[in-house]
Amino acid sequence: MSVRIEGLTVGYGRSAVLQGVDLTIDDGEIVVVAGPSGCGKSTLLRAVAGLLPITSGRVLVDGEPVRGPSRERALVFQDDGLLPWRTALRNVELPLALRGVSKVERRALARSWLDRVGLAAFEKYLPRELSGGMRQRVQLARTLAQAPKLVLMDEPFGALDAQTRAAMQGLVVEVLRETGTTTIFVTHDVDEAVLLGDRAVVLGAGEVDVEREAILAAVMG
Secondary structure, X not given: OOEEEEEEEEXXXXXXXXXXXEEEEOOOOEEEEEOOOOOOHHHHHHHHHOOOOOOEXXXXXXXXXXXXXXXXXXXXXXXXXXXXXXXXXXXXXXXHHHOOOOHHHHHHHHHHHHHHOOOHHHOOOOHHHOOHXXXXXXXXXXXXXXXXXXXXXXXXXXXXXXXXXXXXXXXXXXXXXXXXXXXXXXXXXHHHXXXXXXXXXXXXXXXXXXXXXXXXXXXXX
16 A cells, blocks of 8 residues: 655644654555654554645645544554453454454454464463453554454654564564555654664654754665
């Protein structure tokens, strides 16, 4: 799934969070959007997801304008968003159940993805019985079980310790490349940008920071 952002502005006048952002992402590409807190990274993701009104410009996904949320676009947050009363397996199953997927099929898919993220032995555990990294793996399984064509990740590892974060970064890169899923990954961490992305885009004060982006591109080599 390709993404084309043309002259994207969100907000008005001096209160605009994004101003005239242009960005093209190819099918299957992992693009990291880096920049300091408050520069508009999360706003960009939500605009692509169809969750925010656009003041001017447009977002095209596979050539079609984004006019609202879609099952083909999945948003992953720092907060895992798991329902505390549902087991890991049933959390992964939930969006499939809401789409009317049969119990047999959704259970098989959920188990397959829990196994893929290394949690096959924890399917009956409740979120409170899992570590932060394990809960994020459940969220990843839940997201990918829906077979989205575009994954939007909003600093999903920001609350994890360094060791768990490194493990999750490796897992995400492996799985996303294996599935060929187009991905926009937001971070303020330069090391994470270098590790995860095919390419990095740097935002500063709501605009693409060309100078910093060139420096980061040179580091990524």
